Amino acid sequence: MTKAVFAGTFDPPTNGHLDVIARAAAAFDEVIVAAGVNQSKQRLFSVEERVAMLTELVEPFGNVRIGTFDGLVVDYCRAEGAAMIVKGLRSGGDYDYELQMAQMNRKLAGVDTLFLPAAPENGYVSSSLVKEIAKLGGEVADFLPPSVHAVLLAKVGRGND
Secondary structure, three states: OOEEEEEEOOOOOOHHHHHHHHHHHHHOOEEEEEEEOOOOOOOOOOHHHHHHHHHHHHOOOOOEEEEEEOOOHHHHHHHHOOOEEEEEEOOHHHHHHHHHHHHHHHHHHOOEEEEEEOOHHHOOOOHHHHHHHHHOOOOOHHHOOHHHHHHHHHHOOOOOO
8 A cells, every 4th residue: 555645834725735635645545644733833823723624625535634743754654654755846946945855854764755746827826925915915715725715814814805
């Protein structure tokens, strides 16, 4: 059985994340979408809120489940018996950073990384940018699944938009 981990902060999950989840679900027997818990990072959504949003989004996929991790993703992969990490890439900058991480993860734990290039319509979308636009009153519906859009607007005080 091939098992992969798609790890991230998912603060909030975007259409780009959902695209990677769908493509990973088609490629692997089991995919674990793992939300990072690192307490030192400032996030808009709590881990419980991120897990709730992700749980709803992966419902259509019978081979995807949600998890959380704190620490090294390779340690989480080992604990889950996953030999592959899935990463979505939006740009060459993402590739430069993620390649180093992939090589380090392979050296540390023998865990390989599969890079999935972003679909063109998601190549410029990031959770950070979407949050900033939403906080400033801009429209972000095109970048988020509808359920996440509603939660984000409520979180930034625009719940009636």
